[in-house]
Amino acid sequence: MAIDDAPRSTSLALTRRHRPAVVLDQLRERVREDESRACAVPRLERRIADLLGKPAAAMFPSGAMAQQVAMRIHADRRGIRTIAFHPLCHLEQHERKGYAIVHGLTGLPVCDRYSLIQLTDLEAVAEPVAALLLELPQRDIGGRLPEWEDLVAQVDWTREHRVASHLDGARLWEAQPYYRRSHAEIAALFDSVYVSLYKGLLGISGALLAGDTEFVEHARIWRDRLGGNTSSAWPMALAGERGLDEVLPRMPEFYQRARSLAAVLGGIPGVRVVPEPPQTPLFHVHMAADPDRVLDHATLLAEKTGIRLFGRVAPAAHPLSCSFEVSVSEQFDDIEDAEIRDHVGELMLAAG
Known part of the structure; x- marks a missing residue:
């Protein structure tokens, strides 16, 4: 409604x-006369990788594509098709079962719809799981966050069970002040991290997926297979940089x-x-x-x-x-x- x-x-x-005229004015202020259109995307990818303390990052046209690709890679690496997540996570609620229909994955909700995931929920998982997706904050239940010690315990569970840990960090920018830890310290818990350019950072659109170098290079291949090449997405990159410089602080x-x-x-x-x-x-x-x-x-x-x-x-x-x-x-x-x-x-x- x-x-x-x-x-x-x-x-x-x-x-x-933002209104288009305002956004265009912001972008115009950030473009240098001698700058090539090919510079903005790789520069933003490097900035995000450094901010998150990861070896590499790749830009995607959308978070939906980025996260489905992340889940696909983690599943392929482990030979397991089941991924675990909160029942109200974005993959389950807003992406028309793309993880299942496009990538052949099976979703496993691991807690009550209106509660945060707890370690006891993970300990009750009785089948092999390729990856655990944790959304920080959990938007659909009010933007709630687990306490730091609980978050660490949940990621420790993934390590013990050889499960990949993935952060849905669309709103990581908003979560960071609560934890009073750097973005890199939070991201260090996870094997892969997705962040948004247009939610908290107020950009046009777009997302980045960060992780180890092999993971990110594999993600670029899947991005291109799905028609998501961002080599010409310099307006999205410039708007994202504006968010990093002016909104994030x-x-x-x-x-x-x-x-x-x-x-x-x-x-x-x-x-x-x-x-x-x-x-x-x-x-x-x-x-x-x-x-x-x-x-x-x-x-x-x-x-x-x-x-x-x-x-x-x-x-x-x-x-x-x-x-x-x-x-x-x-x-x-x-x-x-x-x-x-x-x-x-x-x-x-x-x-x-």
Whole structure:
């Protein structure tokens, strides 16, 4: 369910979807007159590899392609077709079973839908597994993160059982401030790492897959087989570099802003924040209100106030409740927590 576009001055939803004119201006500022179009992609690949502490990285047109390729390589290396993941991971929820239909893999969900993976869940796995995919943070349950010691224990389990460990780090940029460890220290736990250029970094599109040199060279072959060659994707690379230079350094600030905003939203009757407090700049707001009424009144409020707080709501198990996602980034610079609180409070009164 989506809100139709409405006249507005402030959009807090879909933060990565910058207007094309703004994006083009940002790219124009980053292009040097004497620079070849062939420079941007390999330069970005080297920067990401160094940032993650990996020997190599390859750019992909999408995270969906990158992660399916990673799972395929890990499965082929071990001669095992089963991969394990959270039941709400991106591969399972949003990619039309590509891992199974395109690559012949079998998915094994390893925990309850609304819980984080625990070591006990992995210890209960009773069949051979080629790879374990861990998503940091787990977006569909509120951007939740395991504690560092739990994460290390889960990766230790993969080593003990000769299972590859893969990080879905689409939002690794947002997870890093919580752990207070470098990106490279987090990535060092994993055999392969995928990161996004367009989610937290607010780029156009694209992803990178990092790992050892042999793994990345093999990934490039599979990327080209699937029609994903990125040698001419210099606009995506330049936008990604802009994110590394200007957005990534602000992640600790966005994290603290999310915590302060969640604190005021959680005080509204009928509103609950998950998790409380947030562990990343991303969190979910649950409302004791019918989702259709929330959408209707949100549209009216957007027309009245010029503020668009979210683009979609997710129905909950109870028919008179729903949730929406908040992802704090640079679009929150021009609005105060109190103004957002009043907006959500008015929405709750109208729809609840």
